[in-house]
Each structure stands twice: as structure tokens, then as C-alpha cells.
Amino acid sequence: MEQAVPLVIPAAFDPSSLQAQINNKANASTVGGLATAINSKAAQSAVDALATGKADVAALAGKANVADIPLPADVMPKSEAxxxxxxAETKKYALEDHQHPRITSATGNPATHIIGSNGLAxxxxTQAFDLFPNPVFTEVPPPTGTMPGQPAYFRVESWIRETMSPAPAGKYVGCVVRAWRGRNLPVIGLLTGLLSLVGVNSVIxxxxxxxxxxxxATGTTFTCTAIKRSDG
Known part of the structure; x- marks a missing residue:
């Protein structure tokens, strides 16, 4: 004898309900769990390890040496070559306000750089030279008055050196300069000289x-530029 089975119609499928369950599971387990683990691990390892003993400047400098990080130069800058x-130094760098040594002395004070009645000055x-430098003298206009018509000529009469005991003398710290001024030839009777032997003799x-x-060259004002020699 056949038995009748009642017909059961399943409820309609609701995808939004399934997605909500998935989201709830992810929030409750995966996302929340990962966030908690990350936070706890960062506090215990990375952050604490980096923070311990890293704020000391001296310690950082020591670490820089070990890591070959360039440091400020601690020697005086070299002069020109x-x-x-x-x-070749790759582990040091120059400071912004460093200065190179000067290899010239440029002076021209009108109160001191003026030829006296004896023709000297x-x-x-401004610096000492190991070897005598190469000086260049240039006549400049005086503080008052005008430049003479003929040029002045200069030479080093003698060097001024540091006193050393015993000798020899030390570095070159100055010089005594002598000056002359050009002048016109004397006015003579050239026509007379051409016409007679007596005139020729007078010309001679x-x-x-x-x-x-x-x-x-008394009163001549000038400047002096002394340049360090390339061989010294």
C-alpha cells in the first residue's frame, strides 16, 4: 500500500544573510585576531627594540662609525695646489663654514704704502711665507691730488724676515720697497749740436x-700683492 509523503517547499535562498554571516565571522576571527596580533607583536619587538638606547647622540655617532656613515671633517682644509x-677621503665631509688658507698677501693702506723722501717704504x-714670495707693486692715486704724468717704478730693496735664534732667519713677513719715477729727456739745442762739433759735444x-x-717718487702711494711661489 502506497504511503503519501507531504510536500515540503524549502524557504527561499537569501544571499544577503549568508554574506552577513561571512562578514561577522571575518570581523570576529580573522580581522580582529590579526589586528590584535600585530599590535601586540609591534609593541613587544619592533618598537621596544628601536627605542631602547637609540636617543643618545654619542651612541648614534659610534654606530655611524661602525656603519661607515660619513662624519664631519676634523682637520684643517688644505691649501691650493x-x-x-x-x-680620496670618502668617510668625511667638509663643514659649510670651512675656510681654505690664503696664499696671497694684498695690502695698500695709503698711510703706510707711501714712498718717503728717501725713496723707500x-x-x-698679511701672512708669513716659507720662501720669498712674488711681489707686484702698483701705483694708485693719492688720497688727495692727482697722479703724476710719468709712471713710478718699484723694486724690492730688501726682505724682512722673522727673527730666529740661532740663524738663519725665519719666514718672510715683509719687504722694503724702493721707487723711482720716470722723467723726460733734458731739453738741449739739438739743431746747434747738428751744426757744430761743440754742439755735438754738448749733447753728449x-x-x-x-x-x-x-x-x-716721494709721496707715491701704491699697493703690494705678494703671491706664494708654486715651489714653496
Missing amino acids: TSPAKG TVAF TALTGFDPFGAP
């Missing part, structure tokens, strides 16, 4: 021993 050099260099006499650079 006659040939270029790229350098004393120049004090007038020019014999005449110094075209023998005019006094």
Missing part, C-alpha cells in the same frame, strides 16, 4: 749719465 686632485705682509755731455728713471 699646482695640480688638481679629486681626493716698508710693507708688512747732457746725455752722459742721464737717468731717465731718476726722478724722485
Whole structure:
């Protein structure tokens, strides 16, 4: 005898309900669990390890040496050279306000750089030179008045050196400069000289021993640039 089975119609499928359950599971287990684990691990390992003993500047400097990180230079800058050099120090760097030594002395104080009645003047260099430098003298306009018509000529009469005991003397710290001024040839009767032997003799006499650079240079103001020699 056949038995009748009642017909049961299943409830309609609700995808939104299933998605909500998945989200709830993810929030409750996966996302929340991972966040908690990350937070706890960061506090115990990375953050604490980095924070311990890292704020001390001296300690950081020591670490920099070990890690070959460049540090500020602790030696004086080198002077100029006659040939270029790229350098070989890779673990030091120059400070922004560093200064290179000067290899020249440029002076020109009108109160001191003026030729006296004896034709001399004393120049004090702004630095000492191991070997005598190469000086260049230039006549400049005086504080008052005008420049003479003829140029002045200069030479180093003597060097001024540091006193050392015993000798020899020390570095070059100045010099004594002598100056002359050019002058015109004497005015003589050239026509007379061409016409007679006596005139020729007078011309010869007038020019014999005449110094075209023998005019006094008293009161001449000048500048002096002393340059360090390339071999010293």
C-alpha cells in the first residue's frame, strides 16, 4: 500500500544573510585576531627594540662609525695646489663654514704704502711665507691730488724676515720697497749740436749719465700683492 509523503517547499535562498554571516565571522576571527596580533607583536619587538638606547647622540655617532656613515671633517682644509686632485677621503665631509688658507698677501693702506723722501717704504705682509714670495707693486692715486704724468717704478730693496735664534732667519713677513719715477729727456739745442762739433759735444755731455728713471717718487702711494711661489 502506497504511503503519501507531504510536500515540503524549502524557504527561499537569501544571499544577503549568508554574506552577513561571512562578514561577522571575518570581523570576529580573522580581522580582529590579526589586528590584535600585530599590535601586540609591534609593541613587544619592533618598537621596544628601536627605542631602547637609540636617543643618545654619542651612541648614534659610534654606530655611524661602525656603519661607515660619513662624519664631519676634523682637520684643517688644505691649501691650493699646482695640480688638481679629486681626493680620496670618502668617510668625511667638509663643514659649510670651512675656510681654505690664503696664499696671497694684498695690502695698500695709503698711510703706510707711501714712498718717503728717501725713496723707500716698508710693507708688512698679511701672512708669513716659507720662501720669498712674488711681489707686484702698483701705483694708485693719492688720497688727495692727482697722479703724476710719468709712471713710478718699484723694486724690492730688501726682505724682512722673522727673527730666529740661532740663524738663519725665519719666514718672510715683509719687504722694503724702493721707487723711482720716470722723467723726460733734458731739453738741449739739438739743431746747434747738428751744426757744430761743440754742439755735438754738448749733447753728449747732457746725455752722459742721464737717468731717465731718476726722478724722485716721494709721496707715491701704491699697493703690494705678494703671491706664494708654486715651489714653496
